[in-house]
Amino acid sequence: MRYAEVSVNSPIARRRTFSYTIPDNLAVEVGQAVWVPFGEKTLQGIVLELSSQPAVAETREIIDVIGPEPVLSPPYVPLARWISEHYLSPLFEAVALMLPPGFERKANTIISTTQRVQDVASLTEVQRQVLALVLAQGRVDQRKLEKTLGKKKAPTIVSQLVRQGLLSRSYELGPVRVKPKAELYISLVNRHTESPMLTAKQAILFEFMREQPSPVPWAQAREKTGVTRAAAEALVRKGLVAFQQIEVKREPISFTDISVSSPLRLTTAQELALKSIADAINAGKPAVFLLHGVTGSGKTEVYMQSLAEAVRSARRGIVLVPEIALTPQTIERFASRFPHRVAVLHSQLSLGEQFDEWHRIRSGEFDVVIGPRSAIFAPQSELGLIIIDEEHEWTYKQQDKSPHYHTRDVAIKLAELTGAVVVLGSATPDVATYYKALQGDYKLLELPERVVPSAGAPMPQVEVVDMREELKAGNRSLFSRSLAQAVNEAVAGGGQVILFLNRRGGATFVQCRRCGFVLRCRHCDVALTQHINENILTCHQCNYKMPVPQVCPRCSSRHIKFLGIGTQKLEQEVGYTFPRARRLRWDSDVTGRRSSHEEILGRFCNREAEILIGTQMVAKGLDIPTVTLVGVVSAGTGLHLPDFRAGERTFQLLSQVAGRAGRGELGGKVILQTFSPEHYCIQAAAGHDYAAFYEKEITYRRQLHNPPFTRLALLVYAHTNEVRCQRETERMKDWLVAETEARGISDISIIGPAPAYLHRLRGRYRWQLVLRGSGLSVFLSSVPFPQGWVMDIDPVSLI
Numbered sequence: 001m002r003y004a005e006v007s008v009n010s011p012i013a014r015r016r017t018f019s020y021t022i023p024d025n026l027a028v029e030v031g032q033a034v035w036v037p038f039g040e041k042t043l044q045g046i047v048l049e050l051s052s053q054p055a056v057a058e059t060r061e062i063i064d065v066i067g068p069e070p071v072l073s074p075p076y077v078p079l080a081r082w083i084s085e086h087y088l089s090p091l092f093e094a095v096a097l098m099l100p101p102g103f104e105r106k107a108n109t110i111i112s113t114t115q116r117v118q119d120v121a122s123l124t125e126v127q128r129q130v131l132a133l134v135l136a137q138g139r140v141d142q143r144k145l146e147k148t149l150g151k152k153k154a155p156t157i158v159s160q161l162v163r164q165g166l167l168s169r170s171y172e173l174g175p176v177r178v179k180p181k182a183e184l185y186i187s188l189v190n191r192h193t194e195s196p197m198l199t200a201k202q203a204i205l206f207e208f209m210r211e212q213p214s215p216v217p218w219a220q221a222r223e224k225t226g227v228t229r230a231a232a233e234a235l236v237r238k239g240l241v242a243f244q245q246i247e248v249k250r251e252p253i254s255f256t257d258i259s260v261s262s263p264l265r266l267t268t269a270q271e272l273a274l275k276s277i278a279d280a281i282n283a284g285k286p287a288v289f290l291l292h293g294v295t296g297s298g299k300t301e302v303y304m305q306s307l308a309e310a311v312r313s314a315r316r317g318i319v320l321v322p323e324i325a326l327t328p329q330t331i332e333r334f335a336s337r338f339p340h341r342v343a344v345l346h347s348q349l350s351l352g353e354q355f356d357e358w359h360r361i362r363s364g365e366f367d368v369v370i371g372p373r374s375a376i377f378a379p380q381s382e383l384g385l386i387i388i389d390e391e392h393e394w395t396y397k398q399q400d401k402s403p404h405y406h407t408r409d410v411a412i413k414l415a416e417l418t419g420a421v422v423v424l425g426s427a428t429p430d431v432a433t434y435y436k437a438l439q440g441d442y443k444l445l446e447l448p449e450r451v452v453p454s455a456g457a458p459m460p461q462v463e464v465v466d467m468r469e470e471l472k473a474g475n476r477s478l479f480s481r482s483l484a485q486a487v488n489e490a491v492a493g494g495g496q497v498i499l500f501l502n503r504r505g506g507a508t509f510v511q512c513r514r515c516g517f518v519l520r521c522r523h524c525d526v527a528l529t530q531h532i533n534e535n536i537l538t539c540h541q542c543n544y545k546m547p548v549p550q551v552c553p554r555c556s557s558r559h560i561k562f563l564g565i566g567t568q569k570l571e572q573e574v575g576y577t578f579p580r581a582r583r584l585r586w587d588s589d590v591t592g593r594r595s596s597h598e599e600i601l602g603r604f605c606n607r608e609a610e611i612l613i614g615t616q617m618v619a620k621g622l623d624i625p626t627v628t629l630v631g632v633v634s635a636g637t638g639l640h641l642p643d644f645r646a647g648e649r650t651f652q653l654l655s656q657v658a659g660r661a662g663r664g665e666l667g668g669k670v671i672l673q674t675f676s677p678e679h680y681c682i683q684a685a686a687g688h689d690y691a692a693f694y695e696k697e698i699t700y701r702r703q704l705h706n707p708p709f710t711r712l713a714l715l716v717y718a719h720t721n722e723v724r725c726q727r728e729t730e731r732m733k734d735w736l737v738a739e740t741e742a743r744g745i746s747d748i749s750i751i752g753p754a755p756a757y758l759h760r761l762r763g764r765y766r767w768q769l770v771l772r773g774s775g776l777s778v779f780l781s782s783v784p785f786p787q788g789w790v791m792d793i794d795p796v797s798l799i
Contacts, residue, residue: 001052004049005019029050041107046072075383087405105175108142108143111139126157130145130158142154185215185217202227202234209241266301290391295660296623298447316382317368322389324347342366343365343366344357432708462670479573484577496609498630498661502616511561517555523761526540526758568589587614588615622660654672710772713794718765728786
């Protein structure tokens, strides 16, 4: 007998596989998708291992395979296991990261009547209501009952009626979510056929088809000829043309407007970096490089020439960017160097586009795959090079759902499994990354000088403005005198301006000036943000919305004040202060449509505006030579948050946004407005001095025993009852302390319990524990966490 260890798509499967017998008539391979029985249901599963002995005494048979080929290639099976074990996620959730888009299908619960007849008088009103609904329709999807009765109540009532024999439950798989796209084509049957007797319309279509070298889409033929389907069907009956369904690819990239580019001449530093990377690629052994280059130092050119070296070695690459907003500009650069050999994967593509791109990548059609963090799981065969641009960005960590993986660590593990080379690029590397490079764990490559607009070009001049002095001088504007003057000079001189503020919306909170009441979200422990254009208040955590009140809800006073500023308010103030300057805003409130990022960037690059106002989207990766001034409206916004990485993140953000200036012949200037001008992060960013920042930061990390000198795990418990939430966290703290003592573990310390920074989120109170030490994944893997706990190994933030 043959047996398979299968990861099953069920929440109760957790981090384990299940043993199944392989029927003699099925050919099953590792990585193959299968249908398996699981309880009363038929569920999807992925085969992770084949064996001659099962892990349990009694096994059930695999029902069938889903498709003839494995959906996971060999390296991704151990990668999925590693993600599950390291980040303590359910195994199938780790596997699902690597599956084709639209693959997962849930089992729907179908409720049907039975033949049993019973006096319904003994039933409750709700039970009679459910029974009557099912009797009327014969069979009902349980989700329909849940909409009527609620998600908790409906299953309870159904279970009661099932136990009484009045209803039965069965399970059906949901519909296939996405399929290959087929389009109707028309073709000529015989090109050498003489023109027969035809009507005028038939003759037009027949002559058109004789001019076509290959089948054409019927929609195109109809548009070109004006012929109806009836005329075409007449030609089909005469054996002159034929219709056929042809599979077509949904292509998210249009290469028509992208000009082919040639490799640029490299500086000495770039050549040294490229040689090191190329040697590692040709050696075929895993290696990790940190490419530390100042903004504008030509890191992208090193990336592209490294990829060209990988392609010459019959290998392929993956290029990761931190934001979907950066993808269009990155695609254009790489597509110009690798025409028609670049794929893109990200969540703003339609499901059909993602499906087609994934399958074309797996078939080996592309040399390069570009995308945000999820693109690391693209099925790129013969993987030789993984590039993570702006490797310091926190968006490479998946925080909103399990698994809470970090792309950098996943990429390094994937490189170990495939023999690929990893290049981590940044002007402001993560402190832990730079520490590992100095320790020799990674190979450090330096690009210390700018190459734009020419080799050795100076970094932009940075001026720090103390906003406390501005207030003393009577200036209560959002703009310091220095910034206002610089904006006017830049616009008058034909330059463009980027104004950066890392808060969206209008006012960041609304307060009654009589009683002090602040309007807060009903579901979260945060103040509501005013959005000027819609005239509403919005919670930026759960998206709760309410109209702007005319009077205070507590004291009925009309003295309501809008305080704080976001990008909408900044845009309004720019209009008042610089009325002749055209302006654009780039934040998540104006980029809901798929092409919004490209449109806003294109308009600014085409000089349709002099001033671009934005959040962190404008801070990363933009290369616009006409930008001569960058103004940071509030440089210390996140500096004093209760997180040990607050200073690091502030320094990185300021350094990155400052790097957008001075990339053209006109040079550039940066103005940082702040109430904390003496802070070491502000001073280091103003001096473009990463070394000074690093020395200060690593000293504090060592003193306080924070990463990279230890590992962290963030444990958060959430519940609708605040008292129960606190008690469960205290209970878990006691259990963990007792467990460390029982095992004789001395290097794990526990901080907390304490309320989370966002104490109430989406209606649930949150308390947290922070574990500090080594071997945290192994230690926590055996802990019986009840429902409601979320574990984040190696968190990028503690708030």
